[in-house]
Amino acid sequence: MKHVVLLLSCQDRPGIVAGVTGWVAKIGGNITDAQQHTDHHDGMFFQRVKFTPPDGSSIDDLAERFRSVAGELNLSYQFCTLPYRPRTALLTSRHLHCLSDVLSRVHLGDLALDVKFVASNHDDGREICEMYGHQFRHLPTENADSRAKHEADLLRLLDSRQLDLVILARYMLVLSKQIVEPWSGRMINIHHSFLPSFVGANPYRQAHDRGVKIIGATAHYVSEVLDEGPIVAQGVVQVSHRDDVAALTRRGRDLETTVLASAIRAHLEHRVLVFGNRTIVFD
């Protein structure tokens, strides 16, 4: 543990910054970065404090010592450690560019994920997955029966591996509430449109038919309502009448991979706070 990140939120009132930073100074920590945000409309205060803890202190120690400060200030908070390398599952379907991109970044050291397995309702992803030395699980969904089995298998699989993070890398099935709920704030999806435009299936076809001049991609935490979860990152690119659905699809690929990677990176660096259906993403 080189650094500790303290993420906190509370009703805004005077004295919070002084209270928190004073506490860090008191325990002998050194703040290396601090960012805060006040939402004046909702009267909320959010802060991310990154500090080097005193030698030998554990997360549990820190949490214990922080308790009284947090109580006085009535804070919601969590302590996180850096560097962070979460136990991660990737789900995918037939479009493999996001999977391939994430695995390449992991391989090159650009994203610190401890990939436990990749699962898919199609077998197409096996090759790239095994090339990189990861376990691949094919959970087919050819018919209604297998669809239920797919969900049950997936649920068991996600439960059994002590995962910290689930990434939907162009996984094209809608997950049930039962699967999604436990992963609140820890399951990232990439949707291939500039949400809230073009929710649901075939967003590039929808974008083409509406004649938009810009397309986008959106990475968000998954919530129970499809494509409605808190947005972490978005990207856009200019298009024109020359781009048919196939061209939009191809041009969207680079967006999807970079936007997904950007959201994963923010998550890994503990830069994201969720408030209702919105996010605070510190720089």
Added chain:
Amino acid sequence: MKHVVLLLSCQDRPGIVAGVTGWVAKIGGNITDAQQHTDHHDGMFFQRVKFTPPDGSSIDDLAERFRSVAGELNLSYQFCTLPYRPRTALLTSRHLHCLSDVLSRVHLGDLALDVKFVASNHDDGREICEMYGHQFRHLPTENADSRAKHEADLLRLLDSRQLDLVILARYMLVLSKQIVEPWSGRMINIHHSFLPSFVGANPYRQAHDRGVKIIGATAHYVSEVLDEGPIVAQGVVQVSHRDDVAALTRRGRDLETTVLASAIRAHLEHRVLVFGNRTIVFD
């Protein structure tokens, strides 16, 4: 008349380009720019041909001489002239940045509009309008009665001035079908969102509540259904959790002015072809 622009569309089939360019060569014109687009999905062909006509020829001459070619090839087409300085009305309400920006561009020679009048349901725009020497018409809408009168006055005003173009520069009322219909393809609106996201009122409030990381503006030809007309230009800008509704509103201003100006320019240069609810905007 320095240049002629021929805009045409038809079912795609061999021989159109050769037929049209051959005709221009035959009458002694010189093509200075030609762009085409084939929509393979809908089987349609679109072309913009800019040429210097032979000395002394009028638009009517050219149309007359082109008739047989157009008939053979079964073309929809129109001849336009360049430079073009349309008789223009501007409608606005209380947010004056788009109006001010368009008038400034007209004044500096950046947009060639022959501004016939500015009308508004508020008197706020009068000052800037009269500073630039344009006529201002205040058509109030304080109550239901005056709303009907506003529409009637506006209808009469638009009818009476032999206008070529109507620009809605943050005009905040919804126009009736009766007013909109005759101006198909000649009435440009700026909507302060990245359509089709956030149709209707208070798009910046909607954007804030959805927690998007990018906001946009959309210039489109007005159709009978609010915010549904063919899109001519869109622009976007990155935002963050730090931007409250007021900040989004302020940051959106620059987008709105530049996107609206860009759409007006495309219209003035005869670079826009409407096909169904989409546009082909040649470069």
Added chain:
Amino acid sequence: MKHVVLLLSCQDRPGIVAGVTGWVAKIGGNITDAQQHTDHHDGMFFQRVKFTPPDGSSIDDLAERFRSVAGELNLSYQFCTLPYRPRTALLTSRHLHCLSDVLSRVHLGDLALDVKFVASNHDDGREICEMYGHQFRHLPTENADSRAKHEADLLRLLDSRQLDLVILARYMLVLSKQIVEPWSGRMINIHHSFLPSFVGANPYRQAHDRGVKIIGATAHYVSEVLDEGPIVAQGVVQVSHRDDVAALTRRGRDLETTVLASAIRAHLEHRVLVFGNRTIVFD
């Protein structure tokens, strides 16, 4: 005085944030925004703290009371007030879009500048300037003699009006060290290229000849070396082979106006700290 902004910089070491925020709490201020930046490479710490001061306190009071804290922590700092409406001079030449845009924003309340006068080496700007009710000073430079007189008149003019800010809105002459020096950090220029590309004259011609696919604009504080001062804001736009020098010039206009306005806004909100030849621009 509704808010106070404290901008500070110092060698990075533990305890600064706690010391500063503790001081604000102690005097009864309430921090409404705080942002900090640590430059690990240069070992420097920078902070912007915005707070509501206790009732009745003046800037001088605050500075007096802060002195001992600043001494202990060895800080460089300045106290600023918000809202801020600096006494401002605008300089321009023949390209009037930046001048017109700034004056329009001032008129609409988008930029809070107290415009004292506009000066130019050409008379072209008089009309727009006087339309908005500002004083215009024509300081011609037809020949070498008048060039020296222009500088002398300008120097006197800038000195005589107790100005806080000078904006070069496409002022095309190179100012001497004598004029520039006293305005360090308070004279903003817009250069029509993506610096450090295309320093000096005719950047759009240079951009065209190099065949770049993107052009830019740069707002920077003026330093003694032409186009070398600390950059406050930059913007870019995609271009193509279709854009000749005239088209680049036209497309660059919108960039120049929005980038200049963005830099002015950052300055007005006391969000800019200069460190060497770089800037920290807080969000």
Added chain:
Amino acid sequence: MKHVVLLLSCQDRPGIVAGVTGWVAKIGGNITDAQQHTDHHDGMFFQRVKFTPPDGSSIDDLAERFRSVAGELNLSYQFCTLPYRPRTALLTSRHLHCLSDVLSRVHLGDLALDVKFVASNHDDGREICEMYGHQFRHLPTENADSRAKHEADLLRLLDSRQLDLVILARYMLVLSKQIVEPWSGRMINIHHSFLPSFVGANPYRQAHDRGVKIIGATAHYVSEVLDEGPIVAQGVVQVSHRDDVAALTRRGRDLETTVLASAIRAHLEHRVLVFGNRTIVFD
């Protein structure tokens, strides 16, 4: 051969479009896309005509039949076929993200390259290269002697494999004129800056020290002068004072991969015409 692309350039004069499109119609071809560009400043005309050739015709047939038209109109031209899958060599050094990205795109069918080998002055790329089943050649350059041998080996290697295309995927050595010259217009480099800013070594360090607010990447055909060749594609991303050299380097990666891929795609689709040190890149 499904389609033929005819790329041509000549002095601008009346009749070229009609002559070329007439010829395609005469031989029974069907134009599916045509784009042209007139450079009025240099008096040059450029065109890309994509057509389906008559059944059974070869490129040689077409060139033969076109000769008289080309002679009359004094055209420079080349016929190309689509789909096109050039025999390609990739050169790299230690930064492997561009290599990994290109190989991933080839694997997923996004870029149609027939990769003949990857060569590098470091052995680091071997793993990713062999994972994808490609030949890897390590040509070390530990000292001055081996540097000369590296060049000689590389020259021989490039000569011996009947290559169509060479891609420098973050290959960090400067190639001699002898190697570069034969590959004019067929050797693509990615430079990690927004050229012409920050030519040469350590552009991210240079960008940091200049304090720019936007960084870029540039893909260009390699010419004899370092970083001076014709630009095919550029991309940019906003940065801030928070980005130190390491952060700029990391953020630049996504730019480099997408800009390089974009340039390769334009090359594969025969959309690039080189004129002097500029390019026409048709959409």
